[in-house]
Amino acid sequence: GIVEYALNQPGMSTAPVLYALKAELLSEDRDYKTAALYMDKAKQLWPQWIKPVFELGRYDAKMDDSSEAAQMFKDVLQANPKHKRAQIEYGSLLFRDFKRSDEAEKVLLTALSTSSRVPRLDEAAAKFYLALIYAEKRDMSSARKYAQAAYQMKPGDAQTKDLLVKLGGDPEAVGKSAKNSELVFL
Secondary structure, eight states: OHHHHHHTSTTTTTOHHHHHHHHHHHHHTTOHHHHHHHHHHHHHHOTTOHHHHHHHHHHHHHTTOHHHHHHHHHHHHHHOTTOHHHHHHHHHHHHHTTOOHHHHHHHHHHHHHSOOOOOHHHHHHHHHHHHHHHHHTTOHHHHHHHHHHHHHHOTTOHHHHHHHHHTTOOGGGGOHHHHHHHHHHO
16 A cells, blocks of 8 residues: 555656565566566666566566566576576576577576575576476486475475475485475475
């Protein structure tokens, strides 16, 4: 309500941060189409700000518009080649939607090699997709290593656990720290 009120004030109606905040609130409700409209407005008001472009890519990916999402992530990476979250999202998209394993592998490995910090769930996703890529290439030891790492970071994810078991890994071997993480995650 406060964001809506602020957006209706004459002096605040051109604040890109408010539009971005409104978009994030809408995306939490899974209204990606409306969220994209607000985020696009933030992008128009502040063209140099990378966050709206990145978020538009995420919304497009969630609405199954893979080509538009890929373009948004490319735009982010063109503006900032070391944007780790964009690298992860782009690499995941390349593998999942475009079936371009080699290119996805390069992008994801580059993302994991950078020192910048991202949310654990994003890093876990990168490791999960790398595990899938290596499993597809029949490199089971690398696949198991990345699946184990992804499971350690996101122990509540059933997909990651299933992949780890399929690859011959033992989810119980992750240890007590993973159990604690799982409880926090749940």
